[in-house]
Amino acid sequence: MTLVSQTNLSYFPGCSLATTAKENNASLHTFVDHFGVTLTEVDDWNCCGSSSTHSVNSELAFSLAARNLFQAPPDKPMLIACPGCFLRLKHAQKELAGSKERQETCEQQFNRPYNPDLKLVHFFELLADMSKEGIFKELGGRLNGLKIAPYYGCMLARPPHMNKEKNHHGLIEKTMAALGAESVYWPFISRCCGTFLSVSRPKIAEKQVNRIMQGAIATGAECIVTACAMCHLNLEIRCLPENRIPIFHFSELLSLALEGKFSRSWLKRHLIDPAPLLEEKQLINALVPAGK
Amino acid sequence: MRTQTYPTETITGEPVQPIELDHSAQNFIDQVEDLSHSHLSRCWHCLTCSGGCPFSEDMDYMPNAIIRMIQFGLKEKALSCSTIWLCVGCNTCSMECPNGVDVAAIMDGLRQMAIQEKIPAAEPGILSFHNAVIDSIARYGRTHKLEIMMRYKLASKDLFSDIDLGFRMMSRRKLDLMPSKVRDRESIRNIFKQNQTDR
Numbered sequence A: 001m002t003l004v005s006q007t008n009l010s011y012f013p014g015c016s017l018a019t020t021a022k023e024n025n026a027s028l029h030t031f032v033d034h035f036g037v038t039l040t041e042v043d044d045w046n047c048c049g050s051s052s053t054h055s056v057n058s059e060l061a062f063s064l065a066a067r068n069l070f071q072a073p074p075d076k077p078m079l080i081a082c083p084g085c086f087l088r089l090k091h092a093q094k095e096l097a098g099s100k101e102r103q104e105t106c107e108q109q110f111n112r113p114y115n116p117d118l119k120l121v122h123f124f125e126l127l128a129d130m131s132k133e134g135i136f137k138e139l140g141g142r143l144n145g146l147k148i149a150p151y152y153g154c155m156l157a158r159p160p161h162m163n164k165e166k167n168h169h170g171l172i173e174k175t176m177a178a179l180g181a182e183s184v185y186w187p188f189i190s191r192c193c194g195t196f197l198s199v200s201r202p203k204i205a206e207k208q209v210n211r212i213m214q215g216a217i218a219t220g221a222e223c224i225v226t227a228c229a230m231c232h233l234n235l236e237i238r239c240l241p242e243n244r245i246p247i248f249h250f251s252e253l254l255s256l257a258l259e260g261k262f263s264r265s266w267l268k269r270h271l272i273d274p275a276p277l278l279e280e281k282q283l284i285n286a287l288v289p290a291g292k
Numbered sequence B: 001m002r003t004q005t006y007p008t009e010t011i012t013g014e015p016v017q018p019i020e021l022d023h024s025a026q027n028f029i030d031q032v033e034d035l036s037h038s039h040l041s042r043c044w045h046c047l048t049c050s051g052g053c054p055f056s057e058d059m060d061y062m063p064n065a066i067i068r069m070i071q072f073g074l075k076e077k078a079l080s081c082s083t084i085w086l087c088v089g090c091n092t093c094s095m096e097c098p099n100g101v102d103v104a105a106i107m108d109g110l111r112q113m114a115i116q117e118k119i120p121a122a123e124p125g126i127l128s129f130h131n132a133v134i135d136s137i138a139r140y141g142r143t144h145k146l147e148i149m150m151r152y153k154l155a156s157k158d159l160f161s162d163i164d165l166g167f168r169m170m171s172r173r174k175l176d177l178m179p180s181k182v183r184d185r186e187s188i189r190n191i192f193k194q195n196q197t198d199r
Ligand code: SF4
Pocket: B042, B043, B044, B045, B046, B047, B048, B049, B050, B064, B067, B096, B097, B098, B099, B100, B101, B103
């Protein structure tokens, strides 16, 4: 059974999508909703631990991630929008699967049964499935004329114990091609954005981010498309004025391709304004009614 | 007969120091292998990890040099370097290693060992940022970015850099004033109680 035919998924937004990247959250909902997929937010979810917790305390990182696995409804796959959260939750799930003792401790601690069959779904997996069902056929050419730099950052890098799993590299390019946009081929496609160094060692992050931005500009890309809210924020905040080109959340461009579904309010949350580019390409006025 | 000559300086100009190996080396290796679920004897120093690491140029030792230190049991050196703090855990090295060495997990393990053994962090600002994030999770169950930034800035006594950025983020409504919270904070408190550390 494919995921889409299941139409009802539970949903783990994570802290970034719930706060700094609300536009990512809203556009993702808009997109899947259009195809009849309903997302129900996991009740009372907590932070996956983010990169800071596993950096300094693996046990704490495990427990924080594990609580969410016990909060998730047992009968539905859980969609995880943020690639960072996905990795943390998947890691905790692996640790649980490998240790009866951990399962029992968690059952006691969280007062719920351990569910060995809980399926964690990366947004890419859902999208790949939707694509197989042919959802992009009716949308062909909607983003004609846009030249994008697909940017995965480190989201698809996996530790050795997970490297035999599906990864969906190339999904942004394939999807963009189906919608009529052209992807450039460039060297920084999987270069890490610097994550927390952007706050604690801003100069180092700035150097990386501007290399990435210049790399995209050098290939003639008009914008960067990312599926990670952290990458989005770091590229926007650490990019020097001379290297600014718009950064889109992948889900924003997907929603833009659905006539009349995009909201201009999402653009107002960008630090690098994408509106002029969309106007120049005559994408926004054609696809988004005024006032939306 | 030709006599063999050895360089007296490293490529960075430091004098070549002999490495003293002793039996306690194995303890350290075992500890790291245990924490990282990785076999260090698999590393053949191809430098793939170091070449791919986006931040190796800012580290005092490259990632594979850290593995070498562990192989030789140079514990203090490995735990006091900046590399383990500048590593962001992006997994690039772990993904690229031809021998399946989980370098990122090794960095996690070393960092945690350094904290436990109270070895001063070579990058104190990075440790204080991690702690600000974890404190926020302890308080709300979720991260509150604005508060993390303010607390981090207070702790690092650097109040004025990035003020413009702060305003830009506020005006674009990127930083919420109020935190998003977990309802059942008791369960979060319990998690923290069970995993007490001397952060
Ligand atoms: S990539 Fe792997 S084998 Fe090569 S130096 Fe790094 S850890 Fe060693």
